[in-house]
Amino acid sequence: MxxxxxxxxxxxxxxxxxxxxxxxxxxxxxAATAGKTYYVGDAAGWGRNLDWWLAGKTFYAGDVLVFKYDKEKHDVTVVGGKGYRRCKVPKNKNTVVMHSGYDQVTLRRGNNYFICGMPGHCDNGMKLAVKAL
Incomplete structure (x- = not known):
């Protein structure tokens, strides 16, 4: 027993x-589903030279970036690393170009690249690279 x-x-x-x-x-x-929401550029919105905004933040797959901007002057274009470095919008049907003025993007794991596709804007610093864990 x-x-x-x-x-x-x-x-x-x-x-x-x-x-x-x-x-x-x-x-x-x-948690993969936690999904924190970030407003790109805080109160200033989507603009140039956003390295200050990235400082100290850790992003995860599933987090959401909200891009707020004047839709008459800017857009948000999702690009790959080459498009980001060269400030070039890919010329293919799969290119995602958003222009609502209030765009929401869910980050995927790895590098996520965004540029303003308006002529000269990316070259003048209107681009963002976010790595999500």
Whole structure:
């Protein structure tokens, strides 16, 4: 009979250890669905030279960037690394160009690149590179 009790005690002890480990892991890993919302450029909105705005922020896949701007003067174009570095809007049908003045983009894991596609704007610093974990 002592052996039977020991067996049940071991199983419940192992279960407690497993539950504690699961709780610790849930706190250590950021939730993929948490999705924090960021307003690009804060009150100033989508504009030039936004490195100051990026400073100190950690972005995760699922976070949302909100681009606020004058839709008569600017846009938000999603580009790859080459388009970002060269300030060139790709000439293909899959290029995403937004121009509502209040665009929301959900970040994907890795590098996310955005430029203003209006002539000269990106070359003058209206671009943003965000790495999401």
């Amino acid at each position: 002592a052996a039977a009790r020991r067996g049940r005690g071991s199983a419940s002890g192992a279960m407690v250890v497993i539950l504690c480990l699961a709780a610790l892991l849930m706190e250590a890993v950021p």
